[in-house]
Amino acid sequence: AQSVTQLGSHVSVSEGALVLLRCNYSSSVPPYLFWYVQYPNQGLQLLLKYTTGATLVKGINGFEAEFKKSETSFHLTKPSAHMSDAAEYFCAVIISYNTDKLIFGTGTRLQVFP
Amino acid sequence: DAEITQSPRHKITETGRQVTLACHQTWNHNNMFWYRQDLGHGLRLIHYSYGVHDTNKGEVSDGYSVSRSNTEDLPLTLESAASSQTSVYFCASSERAGLSYEQYFGPGTRLTVT
Numbered sequence: 001a002q003s004v005t006q007l008g009s010h011v012s013v014s015e016g017a018l019v020l021l022r023c024n025y026s027s028s029v030p031p032y033l034f035w036y037v038q039y040p041n042q043g044l045q046l047l048l049k050y051t052t053g054a055t056l057v058k059g060i061n062g063f064e065a066e067f068k069k070s071e072t073s074f075h076l077t078k079p080s081a082h083m084s085d086a087a088e089y090f091c092a093v094i095i096s097y098n099t100d101k102l103i104f105g106t107g108t109r110l111q112v113f114p
Numbered sequence: 115d116a117e118i119t120q121s122p123r124h125k126i127t128e129t130g131r132q133v134t135l136a137c138h139q140t141w142n143h144n145n146m147f148w149y150r151q152d153l154g155h156g157l158r159l160i161h162y163s164y165g166v167h168d169t170n171k172g173e174v175s176d177g178y179s180v181s182r183s184n185t186e187d188l189p190l191t192l193e194s195a196a197s198s199q200t201s202v203y204f205c206a207s208s209e210r211a212g213l214s215y216e217q218y219f220g221p222g223t224r225l226t227v228t
Binding site: 009032034036041042043044045046049051090094099100101102104105106107 | 118145147149154155156157158159162164172204206208215216217219220221222
């Protein structure tokens with residue numbers, strides 16, 4: 001069965017510092033993986049996704065993630081944090097390819113300090 | 115611009131009352147989903163639909179029902195509200211399964227059951 005683990009429910013960084021949000025997955029089929037961002041009092045918005053092909057995926061707002069099959073990981077990074085990056089981030093894995101159903105991790109809240 | 119809307123944005127109700135949360139999308143998407151978001155649990159799938167007159171149970175469907183009479187709407191009904199159903203509810207939609215896999219989320223409804 002598919003599952004997602006996000007290590008660290010809260011991550012704090014200084015503005016300009018590297019952002020690293022961790023996601024590990026378990027999947028019985030080759031995984032399709034997603035990162036969503038939720039700004040305060042808003043719905044979720046897709047940051048990036050990995051389905052097939054290149055394992056380093058670039059998304060919006062300067063974020064990227066690398067699919068590492070050997071480590072069953074899909075960590076999200078950004079070289080330099082900005083105050084506007086403060087939000088909650090969710091990693092998700094697809095349950096099956098013909099349903100679009102997702103399993104979400106429990107989320108990581110990113111705080112950015114000036 | 116296409117969008118997905120939810121109403122009401124905030125609702126307070128009493129235990130035992132029937133409550134209906136509305137979800138309307140203008141993307142013309144086949145798939146629609148209802149999630150609840152709770153601290154420590156991330157997003158959990160309540161019900162979903164792949165088209166008109168199609169509905170399916172998700173992982174936390176007890177006490178909830180949906181119906182799909184047209185493409186645009188998927189209302190979520192709490193038959194007899196319980197305090198355990200206090201949560202933030204998100205509706206999402208996606209194209210026909212197996213295309214982009216991206217889900218588009220509404221802004222959420224915060225429901226309090228007293």
